[in-house]
Amino acid sequence: MIHLTASQMASKLIAGETTSVELTQAHLHRIAEVDSNVHAFLFVDSKGALEQAAAVDAKRSAGEKLAPLAGVPLALKDVMVQKGIPTTAGSKILEGWRPPYDSTVVTNLKNNGIVILGKTNMDEFAMGSSTENSAFGPTHNPWDLTRIPGGSGGGSSAALAAFEAPLAIGTDTGGSIRQPAAVTGTVGVKPTYGGVSRFGLIAFSSSLDQAGPCARTVLDAALLHEAIAGHDPKDSTSINAPVPQVVAAAKTGDVKGMKIGVVKELNGEGYQSGVRLRFEESLELLADAGAEIVEVSAPNFEYALAAYYLIAPSECSSNLARFDAMRYGLRVGDVDGASAESVMNLTREVGFGREVKRRIILGTYALSSGYYDAYYGSAQKVRTLITQDFNKAFEKCDVMVSPTCPTTAFKIGEKSNDPIAMYLNDIATIPVNMAGIGGMSLPAGLAPEDGLPVGFQIMAPAMQDQRMYLVGAVLEAALLTRWGAPLLSQAPELVGK
Amino acid sequence: MSSLSRDDVANLARLARIEMSEEELINLSNEFTVILDAVARVQEVAGAEVEPTSHPLPLRNVFRPDVVVASLTTEAALSGAPAQEDSRFRVPQILGEEA
Numbered sequence: 001m002i003h004l005t006a007s008q009m010a011s012k013l014i015a016g017e018t019t020s021v022e023l024t025q026a027h028l029h030r031i032a033e034v035d036s037n038v039h040a041f042l043f044v045d046s047k048g049a050l051e052q053a054a055a056v057d058a059k060r061s062a063g064e065k066l067a068p069l070a071g072v073p074l075a076l077k078d079v080m081v082q083k084g085i086p087t088t089a090g091s092k093i094l095e096g097w098r099p100p101y102d103s104t105v106v107t108n109l110k111n112n113g114i115v116i117l118g119k120t121n122m123d124e125f126a127m128g129s130s131t132e133n134s135a136f137g138p139t140h141n142p143w144d145l146t147r148i149p150g151g152s153g154g155g156s157s158a159a160l161a162a163f164e165a166p167l168a169i170g171t172d173t174g175g176s177i178r179q180p181a182a183v184t185g186t187v188g189v190k191p192t193y194g195g196v197s198r199f200g201l202i203a204f205s206s207s208l209d210q211a212g213p214c215a216r217t218v219l220d221a222a223l224l225h226e227a228i229a230g231h232d233p234k235d236s237t238s239i240n241a242p243v244p245q246v247v248a249a250a251k252t253g254d255v256k257g258m259k260i261g262v263v264k265e266l267n268g269e270g271y272q273s274g275v276r277l278r279f280e281e282s283l284e285l286l287a288d289a290g291a292e293i294v295e296v297s298a299p300n301f302e303y304a305l306a307a308y309y310l311i312a313p314s315e316c317s318s319n320l321a322r323f324d325a326m327r328y329g330l331r332v333g334d335v336d337g338a339s340a341e342s343v344m345n346l347t348r349e350v351g352f353g354r355e356v357k358r359r360i361i362l363g364t365y366a367l368s369s370g371y372y373d374a375y376y377g378s379a380q381k382v383r384t385l386i387t388q389d390f391n392k393a394f395e396k397c398d399v400m401v402s403p404t405c406p407t408t409a410f411k412i413g414e415k416s417n418d419p420i421a422m423y424l425n426d427i428a429t430i431p432v433n434m435a436g437i438g439g440m441s442l443p444a445g446l447a448p449e450d451g452l453p454v455g456f457q458i459m460a461p462a463m464q465d466q467r468m469y470l471v472g473a474v475l476e477a478a479l480l481t482r483w484g485a486p487l488l489s490q491a492p493e494l495v496g497k
Numbered sequence: 498m499s500s501l502s503r504d505d506v507a508n509l510a511r512l513a514r515i516e517m518s519e520e521e522l523i524n525l526s527n528e529f530t531v532i533l534d535a536v537a538r539v540q541e542v543a544g545a546e547v548e549p550t551s552h553p554l555p556l557r558n559v560f561r562p563d564v565v566v567a568s569l570t571t572e573a574a575l576s577g578a579p580a581q582e583d584s585r586f587r588v589p590q591i592l593g594e595e596a
Contacts, residue, residue, distance in 0.1 A: 374540060
């Protein structure tokens with residue numbers, strides 16, 4: 001039962017062939033069996049999940065009209081607050097904290113009857129591309145337990161690939177939904193900025209952060225997208241417009257006449273041969289389905305990474321100032337006569353990990369007087385140039401495409417001492433965040449040289465998220481025909497401890 | 498070629514309220530030579546004529562109607578406090594630090 005898609009599970013629930021309690025128990029059993037090896041979860045809320053499931057079952061028995069995904073379980077990234085449930089964002093500074101309120105995403109999940117199994121592992125405060133920066137130890141890629149599951153949302157993507165959950169929530173600041181999806185053979189979508197509320201999402205870089213759906217199929221991601229998206233008065237950057245019709249788009253199945261723009265700069269040198277091979281194959285399948293493949297150029301994308309590593313640290317140095325040891329979280333050094341300042345200094349030394357400190361210091365520097373114009377100011381200008389590149393390219397095409405990442409999953413520990421090599425993972429995903437548009441990654445196959453999953457990225461203009469789902473679903477169907485079974489059926493069988 | 502000395506990093510750490518060991522200061526100072534070289538590339542294309550973008554959306558102030566709505570109770574707000582006293586957050590000494 002755990003190998004079904006979320007929409008198949010929902011159909012079985014509606015048909016009365018299973019119950020949400022049964023489905024939830026099956027996933028809790030799977031987690032108990034394999035998570036000691038995968039480490040996708042930081043907290044499993046067995047009791048709460050079964051209570052939510054029983055409540056959905058009772059409503060269904062009473063004949064109440066329920067939302068499409070009611071009763072289906074989900075894994076929640078630990079950066080999203082959930083009332084009464086430990087929420088750490090992967091950091092020691094929040095260890096043991098139980099939020100007194102629900103994020104809007106959690107409220108929406110609960111209103112849709114979606115059962116929250118627990119909280120998934122992540123790079124501390126979503127800073128990283130491998131989940132190795134979690135203060136609670138790394139998550140392992142179900143395709144090869146010695147490799148990274150991507151990051152920052154490696155827990156969510158690994159939970160999907162390990163069949164510990166059919167749905168998950170991620171957040172994407174520079175690729176933290178899409179890159180983990182790519183390296184685990186799953187689907188991840190970063191909606192248009194402002195499409196999903198940030199209320200209760202622990203902020204890293206407020207002008208870039210966006211929550212979105214993670215799943216094993218494009219349709220499942222679309223169903224979850226519609227469940228969590230929409231205007232929220234509690235988030236002043238939430239877009240007050242109808243949610244794009246992504247479920248209908250995922251069911252359309254027709255790309256005839258659509259123009260698909262291949263980004264010239266996001267291919268070639270630096271991209272692994274198997275990544276390029278699977279990308280080219282996917283383009284052929286889309287052309288066979290009647291889409292027109294065109295080349296587009298985005299000359300300023302090569303500066304996106306540099307701009308990102310100024311803008312995100314700058315915003316984080318401000319956002320993370322709230323962890324001051326006064327109102328919640330860790331407090332260290334509060335001895336008689338100690339000053340507030342020394343308690344802050346000591347708490348932040350112990351509570352933050354190496355990457356978080358590195359970015360706070362970098363951001364503090366980039367925003368400091370005398371350097372502001374050269375660093376933060378210049379990065380903001382690059383942001384304008386990247387947005388202009390997108391605008392020009394979208395005059396020539398309906399969606400833009402590229403490989404999601406330059407390589408497949410690397411070994412745990414391989415890049416942890418080289419920040420620049422680690423940052424290069426996000427070279428193809430960052431431009432989307434800079435412009436605030438939508439991006440999706442879906443599996444394109446396995447790289448022949450290492451047998452590991454490759455991601456295909458689709459980018460769409462702001463509030464045209466349905467285009468990614470349309471193209472993604474058509475490509476997914478064509479690939480499924482070619483493979484004969486979902487890609488994840490080729491993943492090795494996980495065994496318990 | 499940009500770089501940050503050990504003392505520069507120490508000053509930034511003080512501004513960011515993070516205590517750092519001597520080893521951390523030296524490691525960060527070394528790493529920043531590489532990182533700053535990489536990020537300084539933004540200066541190559543950022544001409545004076547380019548408008549900066551601080552945010553992907555054209556932002557306006559958003560206000561809600563000025564009416565009382567439900568909010569956290571005192572108990573809930575204090576539920577995560579490291580220390581509390583008389584329904585308030587108890588914090589370390591703030592005044593007289595420089596004495």
